[in-house]
Amino acid sequence: MTREIPDIVIGRLPIYLRELTRLAEDEGKINTSSHELGKRLGISSAQIRKDLSHFGEFGKQGTGYHINYLIEQLRDILHLAKEWDVVVVGAGFLGHALANYHGFLHRGFRISWIFDSDPAKIGAAMGDLVVQSIDELETTITANNAKVAVIAVPANHAQEITDRLVSVGIRSILSYAPIHLNVPEGVEISYSDPVIQLQRMTYYL
């Protein structure tokens, strides 16, 4: 894995991609500029140009960026040309929300399986899925060569689930459990904890 390009730059590419998609699909625009994009995102146009320059020359002096072309390029860079199958572990309220969320569509991901250990939940329908037993976690991931997982289990089970996911080849994990998780080198992990985000803001109140 090469880390020549700063993580923070990689982290902004999905934001650009989302806004470009909005410009094209919701507003029917054909071209945009780093200035317009920056203004819409609260990011400087210089920053956007610098970020994109890591990957090539996507715009033209004067006419700016052809939106659909830049979308395709960003999707390639972020490895979104195909759809990734996503494993969700935990079929509580949050797992339920994830299974029913339409925001994954056309953005490179598809929730393909949802697992739980609770016999009362196993077999229940959730979105278009049926909750599977956590006992089938490893065999399902292995059989389908899945690489991406979302953890929606309580904090006290999250590390154990992480270890199980990693042991069968999961390489990208988004965790909603409010706990720091240990993963080996080569596995990416990202966290979502609403309280952490809220606490960061109340400092300014």
Added chain:
Amino acid sequence: MTREIPDIVIGRLPIYLRELTRLAEDEGKINTSSHELGKRLGISSAQIRKDLSHFGEFGKQGTGYHINYLIEQLRDILHLAKEWDVVVVGAGFLGHALANYHGFLHRGFRISWIFDSDPAKIGAAMGDLVVQSIDELETTITANNAKVAVIAVPANHAQEITDRLVSVGIRSILSYAPIHLNVPEGVEISYSDPVIQLQRMTYYL
């Protein structure tokens, strides 16, 4: 609002607070060190000491940090000594998950109201709450002097809801809508979009 301390430092304080709470409550520890904390969080001990030094002298050479004392100090710094009432807008699957999430407890926040515009949802029980009409949004916020809100509505309604929240004094917003939102100076906004997080990781796959 003073911005003398970098946002990124403020952003790490809740992570320290969460891990310290885990050390104290789940593991019964009394003292810790920047070394131990750093090892558990994958952050260097020097970084932790530097971050905390912005706010005072919390540890002692040799014995490290008294955990409960540091917890109290961090809660004060982040303005969590009292519990903030949180407004949730949107009573879909995600709003439902938020209303039932116990992770806010004892961490400075309480979901106090949940609003929706769908007549089929208004009046329904969610967690300990009853879904209120979006028509009551402004009067409820004003009457209770609420400052913190969570947006769980579709992208195409999120800016309108943001404007309404800000107009009656909301100052901290956590948005789950997959769109960049404009807020005036003095209002903090934070985003949670699982696809953005996943896309950032697939770059490395």
